[in-house]
Amino acid sequence: MIKKMSIKTKFGWISAYENNGKIFKVKFGKLKKQIKSPILENFNKSLHKFIHKKNHFLKARYKLSGNQIQKKIWLELKKIKKGQTKSYGEIAKKYNLSPRHVGKICSQNKLLLIIPCHRVIRADGSLGGFSSIGGVKLKKKLLKFEGVFI
DNA sequence: TACAACTCCGCTG
DNA sequence: CAGCGGAGTTGTA
Structure with missing residues (x-):
């Protein structure tokens, strides 16, 4: 049920x-x-x-449904703390993936906020995308709220 | 096979 | 030096 x-x-x-x-x-x-x-x-x-800023992460019992690589990336994303960001390329390098693919995996994330995919931005500091979830506006809002200056 | 939430590099102004 | 364009990359649908 x-x-x-x-x-x-x-x-x-x-x-x-x-x-x-x-x-x-x-x-x-x-x-x-x-x-x-x-x-x-x-x-x-x-x-x-x-x-309300008491926690760095959203605590919950959750289920990750996806393949090995997706899970790996999502776990990596979960390590990013509030107020921190990482670039797609950084993660890609670590796991020997193409940066574009990292972006795709982020967009495949169904556990919004539990997996903070909004903390992943482009190497040059611009936001990248967030369209499949709530729009770039929302991404900006979230980051700003978490103390990341764009 | 085509596509994707990127990045790097070289060329132009 | 800044800005633009194209190629490279690799798991998914």
Whole structure:
């Protein structure tokens, strides 16, 4: 049974999906129908803690669905702390991938905020993309909020 | 096979 | 020196 709930934040509505006690998807937007669960309520709390700068990371039981490489990259992204950024190229080099591919993997990230893909920017300091999730505007907002000066 | 949320390098002004 | 254009790269759909 899949449960889902929407949470209102200063960045807009965020929706989380849970199955078998684990969060498997987080995205922007509001859901019409919600089926809440203790796990999701808990996630709601973590999310607010995270937003109010108490935590570096969003704590949650989550499930990563993807292949080996995607997981590797996502784990790498999770190491980036609030206020820090990394370039696509940096990560690509580390794992012997092409930078473009790193970008693609980021866009494949379904666990928004849990996996902070918005902290990955271009080598020259410009933002890169974020279109598949919430738009570059949102990326900028998130980074600014986390203390990264663009 | 074509595409992708990039980067590097060389050329022009 | 800054700005622009093209090639290179490699896992996915």
